[in-house]
Amino acid sequence: MPPLLIGRDSIIEDFEEGIDDGPGAPGRLMRVTGARGVGKTVMLTEFGRIARAHRWEVIDETASNGLAQRLLERLSPTKPAVSLSLKPSVSVAGLGGVSLGEASISSQQMPLTLREALGSRLDGLERKHAGLLITIDEAQAADRNDMIAIATAVQHLIREERDMAFVFAGLPTIASKWLNDDVLTFLRRAQAEQLGDVPLEDVHDALQDTFDDSGITLAGQALDMAVKATEGYPFMIQLVGYHVWRIAYRRQRDVEGIRTVSEDDARQGIDNALTRLGDAVHGPEMDGLSPIDKTYLLAMAQDDGPSSTSAVAKRMGKSLNYANIYRTRLIDAQVIRDMGYGKVDFAIPYLRRYLREHAAYIRMRR
Ligand SMILES: Nc1ncnc2c1ncn2[C@@H]1O[C@H](COP(=O)(O)OP(=O)(O)OP(=O)(O)O)[C@@H](O)[C@H]1O
Ligand SMILES: [Mg+2]
Numbered sequence: 001m002p003p004l005l006i007g008r009d010s011i012i013e014d015f016e017e018g019i020d021d022g023p024g025a026p027g028r029l030m031r032v033t034g035a036r037g038v039g040k041t042v043m044l045t046e047f048g049r050i051a052r053a054h055r056w057e058v059i060d061e062t063a064s065n066g067l068a069q070r071l072l073e074r075l076s077p078t079k080p081a082v083s084l085s086l087k088p089s090v091s092v093a094g095l096g097g098v099s100l101g102e103a104s105i106s107s108q109q110m111p112l113t114l115r116e117a118l119g120s121r122l123d124g125l126e127r128k129h130a131g132l133l134i135t136i137d138e139a140q141a142a143d144r145n146d147m148i149a150i151a152t153a154v155q156h157l158i159r160e161e162r163d164m165a166f167v168f169a170g171l172p173t174i175a176s177k178w179l180n181d182d183v184l185t186f187l188r189r190a191q192a193e194q195l196g197d198v199p200l201e202d203v204h205d206a207l208q209d210t211f212d213d214s215g216i217t218l219a220g221q222a223l224d225m226a227v228k229a230t231e232g233y234p235f236m237i238q239l240v241g242y243h244v245w246r247i248a249y250r251r252q253r254d255v256e257g258i259r260t261v262s263e264d265d266a267r268q269g270i271d272n273a274l275t276r277l278g279d280a281v282h283g284p285e286m287d288g289l290s291p292i293d294k295t296y297l298l299a300m301a302q303d304d305g306p307s308s309t310s311a312v313a314k315r316m317g318k319s320l321n322y323a324n325i326y327r328t329r330l331i332d333a334q335v336i337r338d339m340g341y342g343k344v345d346f347a348i349p350y351l352r353r354y355l356r357e358h359a360a361y362i363r364m365r366r
Contacts, residue, residue, distance in 0.1 A: 001042060001045060001046075002042065002234075002237070002238050003210050003241075004206050004209070004210055005039075005042065005046060006198045006202050006203060006206045006234070006237065007198035007199060007202045008039070008043065008046075008195075011032075011043065011193045011195070012046060012050070014026075014027045014030070014191065014193065015027050015030065015047050015050060015165075015167070016050055018030070018165060019050065019051060019054050019056070019131070019165065022163075023158070023161035023162065023163060023164075024161060026191045027165075027191060028158070028164070028165040028166070029154075029158060029165070029166055029167075029189065029190045029191060030165075030166075030167045030168075030190055030191045030192075030193055031167070031168050031169070031174065031187065031191070031192055031193070032044070032167060032168070032169040032170075032194075032195060033169070033170060033171065033172045033174060033175065033193070033194050033195070034171075034172065034194060034195030034196065034334070035171070035172070035334040035335075035347060035348060036171070036235075036284070036285055036348070037233065037234060037235030037236075037280070037281050038195045038196065038197075038233070038234055038235070039195055039234040039235075040137070040169040040170070040195060041137055041169070042234075043169065043193075043195065044060060044137055044167060044169055045060075047133065047135060047165075047167055048060055048133065048135065051131070051133040051165070054130075054131070055128075055129075055130045056125075056130055056131045056132060056133050056165075057125055057131075057132050057133070058132075058133045058134075058135070059071065059074050059075070059132070059133070059134045059135070060134075060135045060137070061074075061134070061135070061136050061137070062136070062137045062138050063136055063137065063138045063139050063140075063141045063142035063143075063147075063170075064138070064141060064142075065143065066146075067136070067142055067143065067146040067150070068110050068114060068145070068146040068149040068150055069105070069110075071114065071134070071150065072105070072110075072113060072114055072117050075114075075117040075118060075121050076117050076120070076121070107145040107148075107149065110145070110146075110149035111148065111149045111152035111153050112153075114149050114150065114152075114153035115152070115153035115156050115157065118132070118153055118154070118157055118162075118164070119157065119162070122162045122163060122164060125163065126162070126163050130163070131163035131164055131165065132163070132164045132165075133164070133165045133166075134154070134164070134165070134166050134167075135166075135167045135169070136150070136166075136167075136168040136169070137169050137170070138169075138170055139168040139169060139174050139178070140170035140171045140173045140177055140178075141170070142178075144181070147178060147187075148183050148184065151183075151184050151186050151187055152186075154166045154186075155186040168187070168190070171333065171334070172194075172332060172333065172334045173332055173333055175332075176332060195234075197231065197232035197233055197234075198232045198233075198234060198237065199232060200227055200228070200230075200232055203227050203230050203232060203237055204223065204227045206237070207223065207226055207227060207237075207240075208223060210241060211241075211245065211261065214245065215259065216245065216248050216249060216252075216259045216260065216261060217258060217259065217260040217261065218244070218248075218260075218261045218266075219260070219261075221263050221266075222244075222260075222261045222262060222263050222265065222266040223261075223266075225263065225266045225267065225270065226240050226241070226244050226261075226266050226269070226270065229270040229273070229274075230349075231349040231350075233348075233349040235277065235280070235281060236273065236277055236349055236350075239273035239277055239280075240269065240273045242273070243268075243269040243270070243272040243273040243276070244261060244265060244269030244270065244273070245261075245269070246269065246272075247265045247268045247269045247272070248260070248261040248262070248265040248269070251265060274350060274353075277349075277350060277354075278350075278354050278357075278358075281348065282348070282350070282351055282354040282355075282358075285335065285348065285351075286358075286362060289330075289333075289335070292326055293326055293329060293330055293335075294362055295316055295326075296312060296316065296323065296326040296330060297330070297335070297336070297351070297355055298355055298362065298363070299312045299315040299316050300312055300336065300344065300345075300346065300352070300355075301351075301352050301355035301356050301359070302315065305345070306339045306343040306344065306345040307343065307344055307345070308342055308343055309323065309324065309327055309342050309343070309344055310342065312327075312344070327344060330344075331344070334347050334348075335347055335348060335351070
């Protein structure tokens with residue numbers, strides 16, 4: 001968790017109101033979307049903290065293979081989950097069965113089984129006037145059967161006005177992946193919270209205060225450099241804050257009295273932060289893209305500012321229609337953004353610089 005959650009007051013309020021207002025409140029069914037590093041996981045952690053402070057139970061899961069089964073096991077850890085279902089069937093590879101030790105729960109049974117497990121857990125909690133929060137992170141990566149099982153179960157319980165909240169978070173691609181799925185219309189009704197960049201004034205105040213609290217002054221030109229370097233991107237706020245602090249601290253470890261961040265400290269700290277940003281954000285983002293997506297980005301990176309889509313197509317040696325397929329994909333994934341008038345620009349801070357520095361490597365691996 002960052003030392004200070006910057007610029008997220010309104011979404012936190014929405015969630016907290018949802019808990020306070022009781023079953024049926026919109027904040028109890030929420031989807032949180034945003035680009036990599038924008039703070040989705042941190043938000044789920046904060047929701048968990050708030051829910052626990054209300055004496056709620058919290059189950060947090062990350063979508064990956066076996067999600068529904070893991071959820072089931074966490075809901076009924078003592079009984080073998082299979083006893084809850086009517087007819088355990090033997091798992092047959094390829095038929096969508098979820099293996100559970102010897103027996104399995106088929107994808108047809110899973111929604112009902114989950115619903116029963118959730119229901120009985122809620123019985124216990126509601127007797128103590130407590131509720132249940134379930135959060136699913138990286139929802140864009142969930143298996144469709146898992147998502148159907150969970151959505152179906154939660155939908156019934158919410159309709160029955162049980163004391164629960166359900167929040168799922170993921171990359172903006174969940175919109176095209178799950179919300180267009182007819183079976184999952186329920187998820188479309190979730191309150192949408194799109195996380196974006198944090199205003200620089202908020203970054204300014206937060207950095208200043210956090211440094212002050214640690215006994216090192218960050219002010220003047222050094223503060224301005226640090227604030228500007230973050231571009232309001234939450235992950236970069238964290239990195240810049242940490243690395244600038246570390247450089248300044250090391251240089252003045254033995255100083256008595258007031259310590260301050262010099263412009264040199266700021267410069268070095270920002271450099272270190274940028275290196276870490278490349279490893280932690282740009283690299284993994286590139287790994288998730290197709291070779292042609294990457295070609296599109298490399299073609300864009302030749303410009304110093306927004307790129308003309310026709311110039312990009314020409315550099316790729318492709319027609320505008322062909323290039324536009326990748327333009328749309330990259331916009332959906334929030335890697336680039338539409339600037340209007342046939343222009344696009346990078347949506348992830350410092351991605352242009354990263355692509356230029358790593359262009360040869362990215363091409364080679366293709
Ligand atoms: N509101 C915020 N204020 C300050 N720092 C934040 C905020 N939100 C996130 N951060 C910092 O940004 C970093 C990335 O946050 P987080 O891991 O939640 O992003 P994410 O959206 O889940 O990314 P990914 O899609 O890669 O999982 C964290 O290290 C956190 O410290
Ligand atoms: Mg995350």
